Amino acid sequence: MRPRFLLINALAFCGGFSIMSLELLGGRILAPWFGSSIYVWGSIITVFMLSLSVGYLLGGWLSLHSPSLAKFGCIFLIAAAILVPVVYLAEPVMTWVFSKVEDPRYGSLAASLALFVAPTVVLGAISPYSVRLLVRRKEEAGKVAGTLYFVSTLGSALGTLATSFYFVLWFEMDTIVGVLAGTLLALGALGVGCRRLDRDA
Amino acid sequence: MVPWASDAAASTVMHERFIAGLVALLLCGLTGTALAADRQVLHKEQSLYHTIMIVSEPSRVCMQFSVRDGSRNQSCINPRHPKRMVFGYTRMMMAALLLAPEPQAVLVAGLGGGTLPTALAELVSDVRIDVVEIDQAVVDAAREFFDFKETERMRVHIRDARVFAKRALQRGRQYDLIILDAYSGDYIPEHLMTAEFLEEVRGLLTPDGVVAANTFATSRLYGYESATYRSVFGEFFNFKLRTSNNRVILATNGPLPTQAELHANARAWRKALAPYDVPIASYPRRLSTKLDWDLSKRPLTDQYSPANLLQRSR
Numbered sequence: 054m055r056p057r058f059l060l061i062n063a064l065a066f067c068g069g070f071s072i073m074s075l076e077l078l079g080g081r082i083l084a085p086w087f088g089s090s091i092y093v094w095g096s097i098i099t100v101f102m103l104s105l106s107v108g109y110l111l112g113g114w115l116s117l118h119s120p121s122l123a124k125f126g127c128i129f130l131i132a133a134a135i136l137v138p139v140v141y142l143a144e145p146v147m148t149w150v151f152s153k154v155e156d157p158r159y160g161s162l163a164a165s166l167a168l169f170v171a172p173t174v175v176l177g178a179i180s181p182y183s184v185r186l187l188v189r190r191k192e193e194a195g196k197v198a199g200t201l202y203f204v205s206t207l208g209s210a211l212g213t214l215a216t217s218f219y220f221v222l223w224f225e226m227d228t229i230v231g232v233l234a235g236t237l238l239a240l241g242a243l244g245v246g247c248r249r250l251d252r253d254a
Numbered sequence: 255m256v257p258w259a260s261d262a263a264a265s266t267v268m269h270e271r272f273i274a275g276l277v278a279l280l281l282c283g284l285t286g287t288a289l290a291a292d293r294q295v296l297h298k299e300q301s302l303y304h305t306i307m308i309v310s311e312p313s314r315v316c317m318q319f320s321v322r323d324g325s326r327n328q329s330c331i332n333p334r335h336p337k338r339m340v341f342g343y344t345r346m347m348m349a350a351l352l353l354a355p356e357p358q359a360v361l362v363a364g365l366g367g368g369t370l371p372t373a374l375a376e377l378v379s380d381v382r383i384d385v386v387e388i389d390q391a392v393v394d395a396a397r398e399f400f401d402f403k404e405t406e407r408m409r410v411h412i413r414d415a416r417v418f419a420k421r422a423l424q425r426g427r428q429y430d431l432i433i434l435d436a437y438s439g440d441y442i443p444e445h446l447m448t449a450e451f452l453e454e455v456r457g458l459l460t461p462d463g464v465v466a467a468n469t470f471a472t473s474r475l476y477g478y479e480s481a482t483y484r485s486v487f488g489e490f491f492n493f494k495l496r497t498s499n500n501r502v503i504l505a506t507n508g509p510l511p512t513q514a515e516l517h518a519n520a521r522a523w524r525k526a527l528a529p530y531d532v533p534i535a536s537y538p539r540r541l542s543t544k545l546d547w548d549l550s551k552r553p554l555t556d557q558y559s560p561a562n563l564l565q566r567s568r
Contacts, residue, residue: 084445085556088414225557
């Protein structure tokens with residue numbers, strides 16, 4: 054049971070890390086088209102919160118259908134697959150939005166919706182799904198959820214700090230997104246690969 | 255001025271730097287009180303982007319962006335001689351007229367007190383000036399305290415300069431002279447210091463158009479900034495004076511003018527610029543094309559533009 058607990062927590066941590074790292078990069082991705090004014094951050098935060106809320110519903114719903122470590126790993130694989138197009142689509146999407154929408158407030162909102170909804174919804178599904186995988190008795194449900202929130206939010210905090218203090222100083226933006234996608238891919242594969250751990254659960 | 259003093263809290267990771275920052279903050283506080291006797295705050299306002307202060311000193315009125323008293327002046331005017339340019343860098347920016355002697359369409363990014371656009375409007379007949387400034391409160395303060403006037407020929411756009419440039423490019427606008435004066439020193443808008451932005455600026459220039467950018471001569475960004483301009487414009491003029499911490503970059507869409515052309519333009523402008531205290535005749539020989547920066551520095555791009563972090567790193 055122990056390795057399974059650690060693995061799921063590690064995955065939840067990285068999910069939280071990726072969400073906030075992507076959110077911070079979002080601001081830099083949009084700046085060349087829509088500036089870096091407060092409303093650009095408003096658009097990004099709105100879109101991330103909205104996507105996470107939908108992701109929570111999705112994760113909860115998915116957890117009803119014979120949940121397993123393998124399926125949990127698949128959520129990460131899908132997140133990784135959706136993150137890669139962000140790198141390639143960002144420029145054409147923003148160019149198109151810029152040509153259609155005059156007001157940079159709605160322009161940044163539209164571009165954020167187009168670029169960040171899909172990956173963030175999928176990443177949002179991680180938390181509720183991981184709760185379902187670790188809860189065995191309803192008495193411990195609150196404690197399990199609390200621990201997972203702690204771990205994934207700690208990941209978010211570190212993702213924010215690492216990205217804004219160091220990653221943008223050391224790497225190009227596409228490299229950072231690429232490494233995030235690669236990490237999600239590796240973790241997803243790890244989840245799928247360790248699916249036998251479910252038998253002892 | 256210690257550029258990172260205001261951000262001392264952000265660099266807690268580096269312990270010694272934090273201590274140094276505290277000391278600097280303390281020193282700034284002390285000088286602030288020492289100066290307080292003959293300084294008077296006429297106006298203080300917290301806008302979306304800065305704290306704007308208008309401070310009256312014995313022979314000048316200044317606009318400052320910061321919380322602390324005694325912080326960096328953005329723009330100053332001498333009320334008794336409003337034409338006289340108080341700051342070395344404003345005078346240095348007028349060197350743009352050596353490369354673009356009769357600009358008809360000018361874009362100014364970053365208004366401050368409006369000293370530069372106001373002078374250009376007075377000096378060049380029929381010039382049309384677009385000013386792009388992100389902060390409405392700066393425009394209001396310039397109107398009230400610096401006698402800045404919007405007219406048919408002087409239009410102000412409240413916009414992020416990058417957004418304005420992209421939109422102007424889409425509409426096929428062209429400028430003979432583009433003045434970049436949007437860096438306040440304490441914080442650099444990083445999307446305005448990339449090769450892609452300069453490409454857009456270049457796209458807005460007429461075939462013999464000119465860019466004049468006010469930047470810092472002593473900053474750690476010097477090499478990066480130079481490499482970025484070089485990557486977009488090729489050879490450019492560096493203009494520095496021993497009396498100023500600023501450096502003005504003068505770059506052109508076409509080839510750079512010769513010394514003879516510079517001197518001819520200086521002679522043509524010498525009289526008109528005298529009331530502004532601009533010693534334009536002495537400027538041509540100060541314009542240098544020497545590669546005086548660390549050539550290992552890479553250009554900044556939209557992919558890699560941590561200007562504020564680089565400025566603070568060792």
